[in-house]
Amino acid sequence: MESRMTGELKIDTLQSVEVAEGVDILLRPAGPLPRAYAYVLDALIRTGIMILLGILLTLGAAVLGVEMGKLGIGLGLLAYFLIEWGYYVICEAVWGTSLGKKAFKLKVVRTSGVPIGWGAAVLRNLLRTVDGMPWAMMCPSGLIGIASCVMTRKFQRIGDLLADTVVVYSSAGWEYTPPELSPAARALLQPQPPPIALSREEQQALVLYLERAGLWSEGRKEELANHLQPLTGLTGRPGVEQILGHALWLRDS
Amino acid sequence: MKKATFEEKNADRWTELEELLLRLEKRKAGTEAGRAPALFRQVCHDLSLAQHRMYGRKLCERLNGLVVRGYQQIHRSRSLSWPGVFKFVAVTFPRAIRADWRIFVLALTLFWLPFGAMIAAAYFQPHWVFSMLSPAEMGMMDSMHGAGSAPTKHFAKEYGDFGVHFTMFGFYVQHNIGIGLKMFGMGILFTIGSIYELVWEGLKLGAMFGYLHYTGHAENIWRFAIGHSSFEITGLIVCGTAGIRLGLGVLFPGRLPRSQAIAAAGRRALPILLGGAGMVFLAAIVEGFWSSQDWLSDPVRYTFGLGFWVFWLLYFLLAGRSFNFGEKGVPHGS
Numbered sequence: 001m002e003s004r005m006t007g008e009l010k011i012d013t014l015q016s017v018e019v020a021e022g023v024d025i026l027l028r029p030a031g032p033l034p035r036a037y038a039y040v041l042d043a044l045i046r047t048g049i050m051i052l053l054g055i056l057l058t059l060g061a062a063v064l065g066v067e068m069g070k071l072g073i074g075l076g077l078l079a080y081f082l083i084e085w086g087y088y089v090i091c092e093a094v095w096g097t098s099l100g101k102k103a104f105k106l107k108v109v110r111t112s113g114v115p116i117g118w119g120a121a122v123l124r125n126l127l128r129t130v131d132g133m134p135w136a137m138m139c140p141s142g143l144i145g146i147a148s149c150v151m152t153r154k155f156q157r158i159g160d161l162l163a164d165t166v167v168v169y170s171s172a173g174w175e176y177t178p179p180e181l182s183p184a185a186r187a188l189l190q191p192q193p194p195p196i197a198l199s200r201e202e203q204q205a206l207v208l209y210l211e212r213a214g215l216w217s218e219g220r221k222e223e224l225a226n227h228l229q230p231l232t233g234l235t236g237r238p239g240v241e242q243i244l245g246h247a248l249w250l251r252d253s
Numbered sequence: 254m255k256k257a258t259f260e261e262k263n264a265d266r267w268t269e270l271e272e273l274l275l276r277l278e279k280r281k282a283g284t285e286a287g288r289a290p291a292l293f294r295q296v297c298h299d300l301s302l303a304q305h306r307m308y309g310r311k312l313c314e315r316l317n318g319l320v321v322r323g324y325q326q327i328h329r330s331r332s333l334s335w336p337g338v339f340k341f342v343a344v345t346f347p348r349a350i351r352a353d354w355r356i357f358v359l360a361l362t363l364f365w366l367p368f369g370a371m372i373a374a375a376y377f378q379p380h381w382v383f384s385m386l387s388p389a390e391m392g393m394m395d396s397m398h399g400a401g402s403a404p405t406k407h408f409a410k411e412y413g414d415f416g417v418h419f420t421m422f423g424f425y426v427q428h429n430i431g432i433g434l435k436m437f438g439m440g441i442l443f444t445i446g447s448i449y450e451l452v453w454e455g456l457k458l459g460a461m462f463g464y465l466h467y468t469g470h471a472e473n474i475w476r477f478a479i480g481h482s483s484f485e486i487t488g489l490i491v492c493g494t495a496g497i498r499l500g501l502g503v504l505f506p507g508r509l510p511r512s513q514a515i516a517a518a519g520r521r522a523l524p525i526l527l528g529g530a531g532m533v534f535l536a537a538i539v540e541g542f543w544s545s546q547d548w549l550s551d552p553v554r555y556t557f558g559l560g561f562w563v564f565w566l567l568y569f570l571l572a573g574r575s576f577n578f579g580e581k582g583v584p585h586g587s
Binding site for chain 1: 434518
């Protein structure tokens with residue numbers, strides 16, 4: 001994990017945040033695409049709520065025997081205002097996520113990793129007008145927001161920059177565990193110490209090799225293991241087994 | 254220590270924290286919540302150990318997940334409270350305005366100057382007024398404030414007189430606060446958005462008033478507007494002030510990197526925005542339920558209306574000045 005924290009050369013989008021207690025936690029910011037899906041779902045939900053309220057108000061007016069367009073219009077306008085401006089603010093301030101985001105396992109946190117409060121929720125959501133620009137026929141194209149996401153490391157749209165927030169995969173959904181070796185394959189391996197002292201980074205590379213080995217074809221495993229011929233003195237299948245053995249020894253004992 | 258021993262030794266604590274977090278996340282934890290900070294700090298320690306000793310991705314991710322969730326429970330932001338609202342109204346908001354009084358004065362000018370110019374134009378260059386309004390808008394002004402009419406009659410024609418005040422209230426909330434919020438957000442475009450909106454609203458409203466001056470029914474709209482204008486117009490200008498504050502953060506980041514300068518501007522603009530939106534909300538109440546009471550006599554209307562203007566002036570100048578609210582140190586912004 002070390003290289004992740006110090007290195008400039010990153011091949012993933014994980015962001016490490018140091019919390020007050022001195023440890024680093026990892027957040028995985030979500031890119032524009034899943035957020036666009038969530039946006040569309042939220043838009044459908046908001047429209048749905050409006051339609052439902054419209055039907056309820058009409059029915060209510062009919063039951064009370066007053067003409068729709070009397071008390072109903074006032075209530076409808078208030079509801080429209082609340083849904084237009086308040087839907088995201090309330091959802092995110094109370095639950096930390098909107099319904100659409102929840103469906104795609106996303107949530108909003110501050111860049112320091114703590115949940116957002118009312119202030120941040122207001123700020124980031126009032127900027128939707130700007131992030132959605134240019135607008136065409138009441139529909140946001142979102143080009144400004146997307147440009148801002150692409151230009152910032154944590155995929156922040158302008159509202160996120162302003163409120164100091166970031167949309168991340170919620171921890172329940174993002175633990176990705178690549179398949180490890182099957183127990184049968186594991187039993188064949190002999191944990192054994194590497195012949196020379198390895199640096200932490202080198203040790204880590206071996207452990208990561210073990211943890212990702214399940215993802216690769218035999219050919220790929222051998223190809224990678226062949227690079228380590230100076231360490232193992234072996235090529236092909238025996239080299240792979242040797243490296244896995246070292247990695248097991250490093251990690252599990 | 255071997256990984257297996259490490260896991261075995263600490264598994265109970267992790268499970269305990271896991272279950273406690275589940276209850277905390279559902280806001281159902283009782284007194285056992287007191288254990289959370291200690292368990293959380295321990296798991297932080299466990300995580301750094303596991304990372305250092307390279308106990309593998311699986312374990313590290315489990316512990317990382319526990320730390321993230323624990324962190325979010327322990328550092329949860331406080332919920333809204335009445336004392337908090339009171340402090341905001343009595344201290345935070347007026348101080349925030351005074352801290353940015355130059356921007357506020359600029360925003361006032363940006364609105365009132367075009368407004369005044371449009372009314373003057375009604376007497377000297379009426380075609381300016383007509384160029385700002387569509388025929389439909391002129392018709393609406395006639396219907397709302399023309400001879401022998403009043404906004405209630407206009408709305409009553411469209412919505413019936415049952416609940417007409419409530420309809421007006423709903424309309425003003427949706428329409429006016431929307432304008433204020435938009436005025437704020439657009440400010441991030443290097444202040445241009447807010448400046449544009451302020452001038453535009455000033456021109457538009459000025460043209461509406463100017464049109465009635467031109468047709469000779471000006472007293473109809475003044476007697477209607479005097480009650481809520483101090484809330485509504487000032488509230489919108491306050492929203493514009495907050496917007497310009499945002500844009501200035503982008504334009505002049507000072508010593509901060511621009512991304513952080515934007516966040517700092519957001520924190521500073523937030524109380525101004527909330528105050529402005531609150532004012533526009535109050536305006537909707539006054540406009541819907543007070544200004545629209547046709548039976549109120551003019552002296553009452555003007556006394557209350559001017560009284561509100563004086564109130565806001567004193568509020569922005571004086572409120573929260575010598576209030577310490579239990580804080581140590583020098584109050585900021587005054």
